[in-house]
Amino acid sequence: LASGAGLLTGxxxxxxxxxxxxxxxxxxxxxPAVRAAMAQIGRLDDHEMMQMGTAIASLTTFLCDxxxxxxxxxxxxxxxxxxxxxxxxDSLLWVISxxxxxxxxxxxxxxxxxxxxxxxxxxxxxxEHVANAALLAWTGAPREVVRQIGAGAAAVxxxxxxxxxxxxxxxRDLAEGHYRDAYRGLRPQVTDPFLQVTPLQFADFAEAAVxxxxxxxxxxxxxxxGRRAAVNGSTWLRGLAQRSRALISPDREAESHFRAxxxxxxxxxxxxxxxxxxxxxxxxxxxxxRRREARHHLQVAxxxxxxxxxxxxxxxVRAEIEATGVPAGSAVDHEPHGxxxxxxxxxxxxxxxxxxxxxxxxxxxxxNTVDYHLRKVFQKFGISSRRQLADRLDPGGGPTT
Numbered sequence: 047l048a049s050g051a052g053l054l055t056g057x058x059x060x061x062x063x064x065x066x067x068x069x070x071x072x073x074x075x076x077x078p079a080v081r082a083a084m085a086q087i088g089r090l091d092d093h094e095m096m097q098m099g100t101a102i103a104s105l106t107t108f109l110c111d112x113x114x115x116x117x118x119x120x121x122x123x124x125x126x127x128x129x130x131x132x133x134x135x136d137s138l139l140w141v142i143s144x145x146x147x148x149x150x151x152x153x154x155x156x157x158x159x160x161x162x163x164x165x166x167x168x169x170x171x172x173x174e175h176v177a178n179a180a181l182l183a184w185t186g187a188p189r190e191v192v193r194q195i196g197a198g199a200a201a202v203x204x205x206x207x208x209x210x211x212x213x214x215x216x217x218r219d220l221a222e223g224h225y226r227d228a229y230r231g232l233r234p235q236v237t238d239p240f241l242q243v244t245p246l247q248f249a250d251f252a253e254a255a256v257x258x259x260x261x262x263x264x265x266x267x268x269x270x271x272g273r274r275a276a277v278n279g280s281t282w283l284r285g286l287a288q289r290s291r292a293l294i295s296p297d298r299e300a301e302s303h304f305r306a307x308x309x310x311x312x313x314x315x316x317x318x319x320x321x322x323x324x325x326x327x328x329x330x331x332x333x334x335x336r337r338r339e340a341r342h343h344l345q346v347a348x349x350x351x352x353x354x355x356x357x358x359x360x361x362x363v364r365a366e367i368e369a370t371g372v373p374a375g376s377a378v379d380h381e382p383h384g385x386x387x388x389x390x391x392x393x394x395x396x397x398x399x400x401x402x403x404x405x406x407x408x409x410x411x412x413x414n415t416v417d418y419h420l421r422k423v424f425q426k427f428g429i430s431s432r433r434q435l436a437d438r439l440d441p442g443g444g445p446t447t
Contacts, residue, residue: 057094060086061101068108068242074277080105084114092125096134099141108242110280112149112316119145136165143178144210148246149282149316152184152355156391160398163408176408179207183214184358186388187409209240213247220250221358225257236267245274249286253326256293264294282319285311289323292330300330308343317354321347325363337370344370357386385426392419397435 064083067076084105087098099122106115119142126135143158155178163176179195196211212231219228232251235244248267255264271287274280285307292303304327311320328343348363350356385393388409395405402420406413424430427438 057086057090061098064105065101068105073274077109077277080108084109084111084118088118092121093129096122096126096129096131096138098122099134099138103141103145104242107145107148107246109278110149110246110274110283111278112280112282112314115145116150116315132165132169136162136169139165140176140178143181144207147180147184147210147214149314149319150354151317152181153390154355155181156185156355156394160395179211180214182409183211183218184355185391185409186358186386187411189215189218205240206243209235209243213243213250216247216254217250218358220253220257221356221362223362225254228254229258229260233263245270249290252290252293261294264290268294281310282314282316285314285319285323289326293326297330297334304330317350318356321350321354321356321359321363324350325359325366328363329366332366332370341367341370341372355390357390360386385423389419389423389426392416393423393435394439396420396423396432397439 061083064080067079102118123138139158139162143155146155179192183192196208200208216228216231236251248271252264268290275284275287288307292300307323311323324343324347328340331340344367351359402413402416405416
């Protein structure tokens with residue numbers, strides 16, 4: 047890339063220099079070139095912009111700049127829609143779906159994958175096996191299916207997709223309280239990093255390491271999170287660094303870091319991460335026997351996680367709420383209609399007119415499992431047919447209240 051950039055002039059040279067800096071230079075030295083590349087992409091016309099999905103995702107991920115990432119990818123996708131460039135739109139929607147799992151919304155990631163299927167049907171292609179492995183992990187797909195899809199992607203050169211699948215399974219382990227499994231899943235990745243993707247996993251590794259008895263191993267990664275946040279100025283990354291610092295700190299110091307992390311992350315548009323910091327703070331408060339304060343933060347955690355599609359954490363939150371002395375199923379649980387992430391994904395596709403067989407193929411589950419989830423959805427919504435589903439789901443894909 048660096049050699050190629052030297053042979054060119056103009057916008058392409060600037061973008062290539064940014065990409066090569068991201069790969070070849072130390073982080074501090076790379077950031078200015080990466081910023082210049084993103085600024086150059088922002089100046090491209092719509093036709094050029096819609097070809098830049100992978101570059102946008104890579105460069106903004108390196109900078110941990112979630113607002114810039116989302117704005118640029120949305121602009122590129124809008125340009126592709128207006129131009130009727132279906133192949134470019136297909137690629138962009140897939141990239142957005144993967145990107146939204148970091149500092150974004152699992153619900154939006156699910157919507158984008160469904161849009162990919164619609165685009166592929168419009169192009170006359172098979173749409174039944176479109177799969178974002180990391181999203182499947184977040185929405186409850188069988189673990190072995192996620193592993194196989196991730197491994198297959200890595201084998202054909204999509205290393206970021208494979209790494210993201212492993213990462214998502216580790217996050218699911220964290221959500222379910224399987225901290226040792228999360229540690230075992232993430233440790234090989236952080237010790238053998240993959241470009242811009244692995245540093246995003248440092249906060250999850252810190253949580254897994256601390257909770258599984260390997261606190262000392264978490265410390266250098268927490269330090270690196272803080273260093274990178276100071277260099278790139280990312281509010282989101284600073285919040286993750288503060289959250290991670292709280293986990294490795296002694297109790298007399300932890301609360302100030304938790305409070306800082308809550309304030310920082312609440313200034314972002316990342317509901318899952320906001321929910322997770324409230325969960326961790328609530329767990330710490332309960333351990334300090336400050337149950338009333340813990341209950342407040344746990345309730346906020348549940349609300350934010352449900353809003354962002356992070357329902358895989360819901361059972362962990364509810365268990366903590368119950369441990370504060372509030373009975374399970376009380377009014378503190380504000381999850382809309384109690385839908386799980388997989389029930390919501392099935393409901394959305396059924397409302398869009400997809401058959402059980404089509405839903406099953408796309409989600410890598412059996413038609414009987416789809417039928418089971420639909421029956422649960424009907425029961426929770428108090429309805430009896432698919433025609434009624436659309437009225438009970440808001441435009442963003444979540445239940446109406």
